[in-house]
Amino acid sequence: MIKVAVCGALGKMGKEVVNAVEAADDMELVAKIDIAADDMYRTIEEAQRVEDIDILIDFTQPKSIYQNAQFCLNNNIKMIIGTTGLTDEQVENLRKLSNEKNTGCLIAPNFSTGAVLMMMFAKQAAKYFDNAEIIELHHNQKKDAPSGTSIKTAQMMAEVKPDFALNNSDEVETIEGARGGNSYSNIQIHSVRMPGYIASQEVIFGSSGQILTVRHDTMDRKCYMQGVLLAARHIYKNNDFVYGLENIM
């Protein structure tokens, strides 16, 4: 049995992960951790003192995740990171720490298999188009913008096309931010925050005479659980550092 702890267990994602782990035949939920809890562990340190943990799955918040990950890897607890907001530098530091400690770690900005396919399709399409922009749409409680998924999508597209066309040089932005934020390879990212959405993203490609739109919509947070369990099973058997679910799909 894979002994799993869930950090952020009271959150929207954490609750789904708790249910998914409890329903999995090959996993045992050994600890629920949430800083806002009265009836469960409040910190990873507290849980680790009492429980034997193989893997910790973290869905907390951008300002906590780096510290949580450093603690786990330094204490040989394998990690699945769903929390977004890590900087490139922090991801690189965690890669080094994971290798140094020989402790597996998988970070995925998006655990939904459909969304990962959307990113893979966008990467595939990138080399055939000159222009590309990304619109990501999320619920209005989301703490970071743009989304981790949109950043990861732009990175994957930039791997195959490092030079998407720049905006028209005469363009005037009369309302600041109207054209979105310039990310990797000149891909503009636009973030919409609105009650009602969970997570959606569309990647729009254009070239002379044609438009291609690749879109994914999340209807229910359960869509992430297949990917989370896939990741936990992979990391249980391996001590590698993986960034992106597409690398194990």
Ligand SMILES: NC(=O)c1ccc[n+]([C@@H]2O[C@H](COP(=O)([O-])OP(=O)(O)OC[C@H]3O[C@@H](n4cnc5c(N)ncnc54)[C@H](O)[C@@H]3O)[C@@H](O)[C@H]2O)c1
């Ligand atoms: N990778 C993915 O597929 C994916 C999908 C959805 C959301 N997310 C990300 O997951 C994170 C959580 O999202 P959510 O919608 O569940 O948020 P949420 O606010 O509903 O839940 C976060 C929970 O974490 C707890 N928490 C915060 N800091 C903590 C700490 N240091 N230790 C323990 N518990 C702590 C909070 O009390 C809260 O219960 C966000 O960063 C979000 O962007 C990732």
